[in-house]
Amino acid sequence: MSQIALNRGIFGPDALFVVGDELFDYEFRPGDGLGNALAGRPGIRAGPDRAPNLRRVHEGEFGGPDSHNCATCHRKGGPDGAGNNTQNAFLRSDGRSTLLADERNPPHLLGLGPIEALAREMTHDLQAQREAVLERAKASAESVTVTLATKGVSFGSLTASADGRLDSSAVEGVDPDLVIKPFGWKGHQASLRSMAEESFRIHLGVVSMNEQRRARDEEIDPRDYGDGVWYDVDRDGATVEVDDGMLTTIVAYLAQLEAPVIRPPRSATLVDLFARGRDTFEDIGCARCHQPVLELKNPVLEIRSPDPKAAGKEPILLNVAHDGEHPKIEPQNLLEAAFNVRLFSDLRGHDIGPDLATPTTQDGIPPTVFLTRPLWGLAFTSPYLHDGRAPTLDDAIRLHGGEAQPSRDAYTELEAEERAALQVFLLSLTRQPKLFVP
Numbered sequence: 101m102s103q104i105a106l107n108r109g110i111f112g113p114d115a116l117f118v119v120g121d122e123l124f125d126y127e128f129r130p131g132d133g134l135g136n137a138l139a140g141r142p143g144i145r146a147g148p149d150r151a152p153n154l155r156r157v158h159e160g161e162f163g164g165p166d167s168h169n170c171a172t173c174h175r176k177g178g179p180d181g182a183g184n185n186t187q188n189a190f191l192r193s194d195g196r197s198t199l200l201a202d203e204r205n206p207p208h209l210l211g212l213g214p215i216e217a218l219a220r221e222m223t224h225d226l227q228a229q230r231e232a233v234l235e236r237a238k239a240s241a242e243s244v245t246v247t248l249a250t251k252g253v254s255f256g257s258l259t260a261s262a263d264g265r266l267d268s269s270a271v272e273g274v275d276p277d278l279v280i281k282p283f284g285w286k287g288h289q290a291s292l293r294s295m296a297e298e299s300f301r302i303h304l305g306v307v308s309m310n311e312q313r314r315a316r317d318e319e320i321d322p323r324d325y326g327d328g329v330w331y332d333v334d335r336d337g338a339t340v341e342v343d344d345g346m347l348t349t350i351v352a353y354l355a356q357l358e359a360p361v362i363r364p365p366r367s368a369t370l371v372d373l374f375a376r377g378r379d380t381f382e383d384i385g386c387a388r389c390h391q392p393v394l395e396l397k398n399p400v401l402e403i404r405s406p407d408p409k410a411a412g413k414e415p416i417l418l419n420v421a422h423d424g425e426h427p428k429i430e431p432q433n434l435l436e437a438a439f440n441v442r443l444f445s446d447l448r449g450h451d452i453g454p455d456l457a458t459p460t461t462q463d464g465i466p467p468t469v470f471l472t473r474p475l476w477g478l479a480f481t482s483p484y485l486h487d488g489r490a491p492t493l494d495d496a497i498r499l500h501g502g503e504a505q506p507s508r509d510a511y512t513e514l515e516a517e518e519r520a521a522l523q524v525f526l527l528s529l530t531r532q533p534k535l536f537v538p
Contacts, residue, residue, distance in 0.1 A: 103344035103405050107413040113356060113423040116416070120353020123346060124180075127169045128304050133341030135165050135305040136334035138326050145323050147195060151336050152305065159195035161324040163302025166190075170299070173206040177480025178531060180209040180357055185488045189303065192460055202458045204285060205488035208477050210531060212283075213355030213420035214429050214441045215474065216292050217401050218251070218394055219280040222447065223290075225250035226278040233260040248278070251394050253446040273448030275464075282447045285486040287471030288463040292351045293403070297342070301325075306341040307334055310406050344405040351403055352416065356424020360477035360531050362442065370524055373517075377525025380518055384510035389472045389503070390444040396421075396429065397438050427532050444475035444529065453501020456485065468502060479530035493523050 101111060101119055111119075128134040135152025138144045145162035147155040155164050166189060167173060173187040174180055183206030190201035226248055233246040237260035248255040248271065256272030268276040275281070283289040289298065300306045307325065314320045316330030328335035364374045381387055399421035404410065421428050421439050429439045449469045457467040470486065478484075483491050490496035500508040511519065 101345045101349055103348060103407065103410060106345055106348050106416060107405070107410055109414065109416075113352065113418055116349050116352035116418075117356045117424050120349040120351075120356075123170075123350050124353060125169060125171045128306060129168075130336065131338065133306045133334075133336060133338030134168065135336065136326060137336040138328075138334055141327055141335075143323055144327060145195070146326070146334075154305070155195060157190040157193050157195055157198055157201055158302065160192060161302075161321075163191075163305065163324075164189070165301075165303055165305030167303045169304070173303075174209055177208065177477075178534070180354075181531075182206055182208040182481035183488075185483055188488055191302070192462070200459065202460060202462065203487040205483065205486060207285070207473075208360075208481050208531075209354055210357050210477050211359040211429075211441075211443060211474070212292055212357060213401055213418065213424075214359060214396060214399070214439075215282050215443065215447070216355065217399060217420050218396050218441055218443075219282040219290065219447060220401075221397060222250045222253070222280045223278065226255060226274065226280070230258060230260075230266070230278055233258060234264060234266070236260070237262050238264070253391065253394075253448055255448060273446075273450065280447055282471065284462075285470060285473070286458070286462050286465045287447075287449050288465060292354050293347055293406075296347060296350050296354070300342050300347075305334065306338075308342040308347060309340065309344055310347075313407075344407050344410070348403055348405060348416065352418060355401055355403070355418050355420060358425040358532065359427055359429050359441075360529060361427055362476075362528050363530050363532075364528050365524065373521040373524040374528055376518065377521035377523065380514070380522045381525055384514070384522075385507040387444075388507070389446055389450055390475050391446045391472075392442060392444055394441050394443065394445075394447070395432075395438050396441050399429070399436075399439055442476060444478075445472040448472060450504070451502040452504050455499050455501050458486075475526065476529050477531055479527045493526055494519065 130152045135154050136146050137151035138146035139148050139153055145159040147153045156166055158164050173183045176182045187206050189204045190198050193201035229246055229248055233244050237244040241262045243261050245257050245259040247257050255274050257270045259267040279290050281287045281290045283295040289295040297308045312330055315333045326334035331339045365371055399419050401418045401420055402415040404415045429441050432438045449471055451468045452470055484496035497511050
């Protein structure tokens, strides 16, 4: 689907979902732009082989590319699921050594639409608080400090001076721009579009038209994209690899995927353990970061193309509470004035200690800081943690440190039966089973 057709409103959410689903499963080939032909180019971080020049271990921010399609790595527990250790990506290395790499396990992709909608609302709230404190400081002719919070989540404080300067040194869990970035294990991307665009490039080597335009305008580092002419920056002869319409359809598809559910066990004994585990989750402090519910006021997600030619065009509107696959997030009442998103995350960054630290920073995010991973859908995503190092939930909990140290210590002090009860509760965070008939 071309972005021009999408801008005209010819296709509805159902059509976008179908085409996005096919694109998610599509196996890219060199003729589609898979990989690159950058071998031997001085100063470029591509691999040494002829096109398509795939490699398992990435070099710097260039990427592999290391796959042929999206579905290969997102299939555990069902379509759009997580990945095993064998699908781990080896990022930011030297192109050869897995030991030097920043390893990443593929997460499941369910419920991404409500997550982006929540992040947009939270960003709006925080930035409105920033504008308000600036106005107060200007009106009072003295410095004013405001506590930043949205949806019950604290983000530290911000101080404004009368001359318009901002002191963000006490801001916590979010970048100084106050943009909530809910995607990526460390929380480095603000939108599904930017996350999908990055994933296409580093895992498949297909470069978007937006990135081609940025190459033309010298906004990106050629070491990580290529040094070809702007319409074929990776020199592989494919001039249109990911056009704006392709990105729009994949975003529309991901935004319409089902939301995970809570499915308590049926056995009377296990139901009792489930209830005790739910209480334990609160009692030992897990819920302070893995906040069980966030309230979404507006479920309508706007999808826009960054192409200057699309400026002024009406956005595509998706209702993440209705459009696409079910089950969906829950309305708080029949009027649907707000919705409960049971994602078990506060969508902010936390320092969780040196045991889980990555080898390097990522987009300025320190090695020990990670986004609070949403726990919904947890049951089908083993192995756990950002690099899949934890084969069990018990292992994953015991590896937490830093800000999570008190909860980890409280967990280790529980009786074995209480730890088992907590795990029964966590394993109820799953996806709705479906019968697929060919």
